[in-house]
Amino acid sequence: MARDLTNKKHLFFDLDDTLWDFEKNSGHVLEQLFLEFDLADKLKTDFSTFHSTYKKTNLQLWIEYSKKEINKEYLRNHRFNLAFKQFNYDNYNENLLITEHYLERGPKGKHLKDGCIDTLEYLNKNYHLHIITNGFKEVQAIKIDGCGLRDYFKNIIISEEHNLSKPEEKIFRLAETFADAKTEECVMIGDNFESDIVGALNAGWEAIYYTEQKPESYSGRHILNLTDLKKLF
């Protein structure tokens, strides 16, 4: 059962694939790099197969990173080669070069999720808005500034800066102190079920799951696009 949304004052947003269209922005750069480095020939596959393999590899590394089993350098410096190896291609140096280009270009993407600015403008009138993002400081800052998001948010909490990440309860408690908010006033809005939704609910917050397909196994509150938030608040 979804809890009541009255008395909510603070809305905390996830960044990647909630506000900033990571899938589109990242996919665009990966497709460029796939062409530039002639990966079709080297991996003997097409872009969409490579892209889905890369995403699975990257997701797994982020899970390990959030459990502190690997560090940032390992995640960055191995993810392309770990994906390559699944196509029987192993080239660590080329992997580093692609990483460098990817990190340079990726955060500069300008695609936001549909209705993002319009919804923030609307919510900003009556609520305090904040971001809690699992990510690296310099990368997330480029995304936030490049798309004109910064001015909408009172606090931007980036996991790397605090050595805490969602779904750890401590990052939600920390966010409350930054926002000067009470637990019962807080709502988390995000697309990652584990990090954003389970994390926030465990911390005693309300949570709104942003998912473009109606969830089959979750009966809690959800939205199919950002503009749905205007009906809730």
Ligand SMILES: [Mg+2]
């Ligand atoms: Mg996300």
